[in-house]
Amino acid sequence: MLAETICSAVSAAGLGIAAVTAYRKRFLTATRIAAYALVPVGLVLTGVVKWVSDIAFKPSVWLGFGLLGVAWLLFMITRAVERRGGGSRKERRAAARAARGEAVEPAASAPSLGAGSSPEAARTRGKQGKQSGSAGTGEDFSDIEAILKKHGI
Incomplete structure (x- = not known):
């Protein structure tokens, strides 16, 4: 009854x-x-106020x-622990195995062919490079490969 009176007064004001x-x-x-x-x-006329006041004053509802x-x-809490890398040992081991198992493509460390070149042109260039003795390009990529191996990539 008090809630209905307060709502009526607020509406009048x-x-x-x-x-x-x-x-x-x-x-x-x-x-x-x-x-x-x-x-x-x-809200008073629809009965919402009575329903809310019944809910607000029952201890079982608050429980x-x-x-x-x-x-x-x-x-x-469980979501936060999962995001931080927690979880069971089995899950962590499986994730570590999956990370180790992902291999880099064998030809990934080779220099790219360049834009618009065909594989046939690359083969002929490769033969010419072997004949001319240009071993300097392999040394350039060995540094990069060492860095990648150091970081486990």
């Missing part, structure tokens, strides 16, 4: 403020205030909300 605002020729604002002022009375909060907290 809001409608009064809307009337004063309309008197000042601010009709759009007055209409918006009147709409907000009618919401509490509408239920508390349990839902604890469940939500536990879900969030």
Whole structure:
């Protein structure tokens, strides 16, 4: 009964403020205030206020909300632990094996063919390179390969 009285008083005050605002020729604002002022009375007439007040004053309902909060907290904690790399030993070992098992493609360390070249042209260039004795390109990539191996890539 008290909640209904409070809602009625809030609506009456809001409608009064809307009337004063309309008197000042601010009709759009007055209409918006009147709409907000009618919401509490509408909630009382639909029975929502009684339902909410019944929920708010029952200890069993608050216990239920508390349990839902604890469940939500536990879900969030487990998600945070999973994101940080926690989990079981089996999961960590499986992830480590999968990381080690991913091999780099064998030809990945070879220099690219360049834009618009065909494999046949690359073969002929490779034969010419062997004949001319250009061993310098292999040394350039050996440094890069050493760095990649150092980092486990």
